[in-house]
Amino acid sequence: MISFLKRPLMNHNIQPYMRTWPFVCFRYIGELFKLRVVSENVIHECLTKLLRSSGDDSLEVLCQLLTTTGQELDSKHSKLQKRMDLYFEELETLANELKRVPARIRFMLQDTVYLREMIEAVSVRTVAE
Numbered sequence: 001m002i003s004f005l006k007r008p009l010m011n012h013n014i015q016p017y018m019r020t021w022p023f024v025c026f027r028y029i030g031e032l033f034k035l036r037v038v039s040e041n042v043i044h045e046c047l048t049k050l051l052r053s054s055g056d057d058s059l060e061v062l063c064q065l066l067t068t069t070g071q072e073l074d075s076k077h078s079k080l081q082k083r084m085d086l087y088f089e090e091l092e093t094l095a096n097e098l099k100r101v102p103a104r105i106r107f108m109l110q111d112t113v114y115l116r117e118m119i120e121a122v123s124v125r126t127v128a129e
Helices: 021-034 040-052 056-073 081-096 103-128
Strands: none
Touching: 021 040, 021 056, 040 056, 040 081, 056 081, 056 103, 081 103
16 A cells, blocks of 8 residues: 555645645735636625734735735726725725734835825826926
């Protein structure tokens, strides 16, 4: 008999990979959205659930998903652009809460909001030219 079949599957140390698993999954979902495999409603549902959950990891995953899909979701062609304004208002309030959110997550939230502002500034400047 093959020796690896005799060992239980949980003997492998998968603990270091458990923390990165949500990042990989949501990044993959974001990339599928860019390819138009996943609908806009699915992404908005993911963003809503991540905002409602009360963990630091969920906020980190939220920033990753917004970085991946934010430009397409925030476009003028998007039907649900007003939701994006609500998401970013919530991100700004979370970024300003010093005691509730750790510094690393707070700076990540601020970077995500800043990224949106820079993309809007570039698109306004491009249209003006």
